[in-house]
Amino acid sequence: MSETQPVTENQATENHAEESEVTENHASTVRNALSRNIAASTLAQIGYMVTRFFIPPFVLAHVTLEAYGLWSAAFILVAYIGISTMGLSGVYIKYIAEYSARREFSKANSLISTGLCVSIPACATVFACVWWFWPIVVDWLHIAPGLRADAKEVVLLVVAVFLASMSLSVFHDALVGVQRSSTVNAIWAVSYVVETILIFTLVGMGRGIRGLAEAFLARMLVDITLSLLVSMSTIKWLRVSPLLCSREAGRILLNFGGVVQLQSLLAVTLNSIERVLAAALVGIQATGLLEISEKLPNMASSLAMSFLSSFVPAASYLHGGLSGTPEQRESIRKLYIKGARYVNLATATICAVLVLMPGPLLAVWIGKHYEGAAYLMVIFTLAAQMNLMTGPGTSILRGIGHPTEEFHYNIPNVVALGLSVPLSYLVLGKWTVLGIGTAVAGSTIVAAIYFVMHANRLMNVTFGRYLKSVFLPGAFPYVLAALFAVPANFAATHLNRWVAGGCIAGMIGVYVVLLVLLVGRFILETGERLWFQAIIQSKLGKFLPSSPPV
Numbered sequence: 001m002s003e004t005q006p007v008t009e010n011q012a013t014e015n016h017a018e019e020s021e022v023t024e025n026h027a028s029t030v031r032n033a034l035s036r037n038i039a040a041s042t043l044a045q046i047g048y049m050v051t052r053f054f055i056p057p058f059v060l061a062h063v064t065l066e067a068y069g070l071w072s073a074a075f076i077l078v079a080y081i082g083i084s085t086m087g088l089s090g091v092y093i094k095y096i097a098e099y100s101a102r103r104e105f106s107k108a109n110s111l112i113s114t115g116l117c118v119s120i121p122a123c124a125t126v127f128a129c130v131w132w133f134w135p136i137v138v139d140w141l142h143i144a145p146g147l148r149a150d151a152k153e154v155v156l157l158v159v160a161v162f163l164a165s166m167s168l169s170v171f172h173d174a175l176v177g178v179q180r181s182s183t184v185n186a187i188w189a190v191s192y193v194v195e196t197i198l199i200f201t202l203v204g205m206g207r208g209i210r211g212l213a214e215a216f217l218a219r220m221l222v223d224i225t226l227s228l229l230v231s232m233s234t235i236k237w238l239r240v241s242p243l244l245c246s247r248e249a250g251r252i253l254l255n256f257g258g259v260v261q262l263q264s265l266l267a268v269t270l271n272s273i274e275r276v277l278a279a280a281l282v283g284i285q286a287t288g289l290l291e292i293s294e295k296l297p298n299m300a301s302s303l304a305m306s307f308l309s310s311f312v313p314a315a316s317y318l319h320g321g322l323s324g325t326p327e328q329r330e331s332i333r334k335l336y337i338k339g340a341r342y343v344n345l346a347t348a349t350i351c352a353v354l355v356l357m358p359g360p361l362l363a364v365w366i367g368k369h370y371e372g373a374a375y376l377m378v379i380f381t382l383a384a385q386m387n388l389m390t391g392p393g394t395s396i397l398r399g400i401g402h403p404t405e406e407f408h409y410n411i412p413n414v415v416a417l418g419l420s421v422p423l424s425y426l427v428l429g430k431w432t433v434l435g436i437g438t439a440v441a442g443s444t445i446v447a448a449i450y451f452v453m454h455a456n457r458l459m460n461v462t463f464g465r466y467l468k469s470v471f472l473p474g475a476f477p478y479v480l481a482a483l484f485a486v487p488a489n490f491a492a493t494h495l496n497r498w499v500a501g502g503c504i505a506g507m508i509g510v511y512v513v514l515l516v517l518l519v520g521r522f523i524l525e526t527g528e529r530l531w532f533q534a535i536i537q538s539k540l541g542k543f544l545p546s547s548p549p550v
Contacts, residue, residue: 043185043189044185044186044188044189045185045302047189047192047193048188048189048192048299048302049299049302051192051193051196052295052299053296053299053365055196055199056068056291056292056295056365056366057365057366057367058199058200058203058204059199059203059212060292060366060368061367062203062204062206062208063203063208063209065285065288065289065370066144066147066284066285066288067147067150067208067209068209068288068291068292069279069284069285069286069287069288069289069291070143070147070150070151070154070209070284071154071209071212071291072275072287072288072290072291073143073275073279073284073287074151074154074155074158074159074213075158076275076276076279076287078158078159078162088115088118088119088166088169088170088253089166089169089173090398090403091111091115091252091253092111092112092115092169092170092173092174092177093173093176093177094177094398094399094401095107095108095111095177095252096108096111096112096173096174096176096177096178097177097178097179097399099111100177100178100179105237107248107249108174108177108237108238109237109238109239109240109244110244110245110246110248110249111249111252111253112170112174112238112240112244113239113240113241113242113243113244113245113249114244114245114246114249114250114253115170115249115253116167116168116170116240117242117245118250118253119166119167119170120167122167123163123164123166123167124163126163127159127160127163130155130156130159131156134152134156137155138151138152143284144284150208150209150210153210153213154209154210154212154213157213157214157216157217158213158216161216161217161220161221162220164220164224165220165223165224168224168227168228171224171227171228171230171231171232172184172187172223172227172231174231174235174238175227175230175231175234175235178235180234183230183234184227187222187223187226187227187230188223190222190226191219191220191222191223191226192219194218194219194222195215195216195218195219196215198211198214198215198218198219199211199212199215202214202215270410270413270414270417270444273417273440274290274436274437274440275287275290275291277421277431277436277440278290278433278436281431281436282431282432282433282436286433289370289372289373289376289433290376290433290437292362292366292370292373293372293373293376293377293380293437294376294377294380296354296361296365296377296381297351297354297377297380297381297383297384298384299350300347300350300351300354300381300384300385301347301384301387301388332396332400332459333459333460333461335392335396336392336393336396336455336459336461337459337461337465337466337469337470339391339392339395339396340389340392340393340466340469340470341469341470341473343388343389343391343392344385344388344389344470344471344473344474345473345474345476345477345519345523347384347385347388347389347474348385348473348474348475348476348477348478349477349512349515351381351382351384351385351477352477352478352480352481353481353508353511354377354378354381355378355381355382355478355481356478356481356482356484356485357481357484357485357488357489357504358374358375358377358378358381359374359489359492360488360489360491360492360500360504361377361488361504362374362377363492363497363500364492364497364498364500364501364504365501367497372433372434375434376433376434376437379437379438379441379442380437380441382441382445383440383441383442383444383445383448385474386444386445386448386449387444387448389448389452389470389474390409390448390451390452390455392455393405393451393452393454393455393458393459394406394409394451394455397455397458405454405455405458408450408451408454409447409448409450409451409454410447412446412447412450412451413443413444413446413447416442416443416446416447417439417440417443420438420439420440420442420443421436421439421440423439424436424438424439452466473519473523476515476518476519476523477515480511480514480515480518481511484507484508484510484511487503487507488503488504488507491503491504491507492504
């Protein structure tokens with residue numbers, strides 16, 4: 001025994017060293033991927049926000065509010081139809097990330113092949129149903145007779161393009177799963193730039209909402225084609241064949257995908273319920289008003305999504321690579337608290353401006369006054385920020401194989417809606433856009449608060465730590481933006497639209513610069529500052545002056 005004891009100790013030491021090396025390798029891979037992917041996602045989202053900012057006023061100058069409401073209603077229909085395959089995307093990203101971490105490439109190929117064999121026939125069937133039942137769809141959307149010719153072409157084209165993109169999204173999701181979200185965002189940026197150019201060209205030529213649909217077609221064709229080519233050329237192990245389909249992959253798609261599918265149904269319902277109710281109870285023009293009011297809050301949400309889109313593959317990679325190690329839970333907890341902190345701070349940066357300057361922003365942005373739009377924008381902005389605060393929890397829990405926890409957000413939201421929407425009718429005595437919007441936004445805020453508390457319990461994050469690390473940093477932009485509220489209102493009411501727009505843009509620029517400086521000085525910790533500096537240096541290093549040699 002005395003002779004074998006040293007060997008056992010050496011083996012234990014070696015095993016511990018190997019485990020530590022594996023842990024560090026996986027953590028380092030995730031850190032590097034997050035740095036690369038978040039930077040690329042943020043840049044792509046900023047570009048997208050810029051293009052989306054100029055599209056609505058241009059389109060509304062060429063089409064009526066009712067036609068614009070039809071365009072919004074088309075995407076409500078698309079969102080519900082997309083639920084038929086939406087669960088697949090969550091399966092692809094999670095399991096490809098895990099299989100990649102474990103180097104189980106044959107299982108990844110089997111999952112991808114099985115998913116394609118399921119989704120392509122399913123999407124074709126769904127489109128055939130929409131085409132066959134088109135008269136019922138027209139009645140459901142309450143489309144005016146004068147718009148029905150445009151509506152049929154626009155809606156069927158958008159549905160066909162969307163279903164094609166959903167069935168072939170596996171190549172996009174495979175890139176995300178192998179931690180290449182930066183590549184995906186580059187492809188996305190190319191596609192939405194193409195769409196933007198075509199929107200201004202086609203709508204300006206008088207194509208109206210048909211031009212919007214044709215530009216959307218071009219965007220999705222570019223995205224699908226580039227994702228296919230890039231994934232096939234860069235993911236060396238990727239193989240697709242009907243012969244690779246398996247029952248095991250089918251069970252994964254059915255079980256995990258089924259849960260995500262149900263959650264997608266709830267999420268789509270909650271994200272579009274105000275427009276569905278407005279279209280049915282008030283009219284298609286109300287849908288257009290809601291689209292205008294939600295556009296800027298949705299753009300603010302898209303910036304924070306640049307963080308959230310990287311959480312599922314990151315959590316899945318950690319879960320798969322560190323499974324069974326003591327470091328697994330702590331690594332995931334750190335990912336959660338840091339993610340929540342950055343998402344809230346990034347969202348609040350824009351939301352603070354929208355909440356405190358709604359009237360001036362709408363005046364210089366749209367150039368037309370729509371009654372109730374400013375109020376709706378404020379409540380939707382607050383609801384958007386609260387909704388995004390749930391994102392780190394839902395994304396990470398899904399990534400580690402607990403998608404059912406998301407029901408702790410969706411179900412309370414549905415219950416709150418069931419109470420608040422009828423209450424709005426009782427209080428106001430009739431169905432109104434403002435009443436419906438208030439009920440929906442309030443329900444989202446209540447449900448979000450409940451879920452954040454639930455996620456904190458699961459992640460073992462105390463109230464004090466969450467308050468200090470996440471909530472208070474997100475309140476700081478509101479304090480700073482309040483200093484510019486009065487000057488912005490003065491500019492909007494006393495100057496012409498273009499001069500006021502320039503003044504408000506300048507104020508926002510000063511606000512952003514001050515916020516970056518103050519957050520870097522008083523909010524971020526030393527390690528966080530170094531991390532962000534490293535990201536900026538890696539992306540913009542060639543444009544920045546190099547430090548002189550010591």
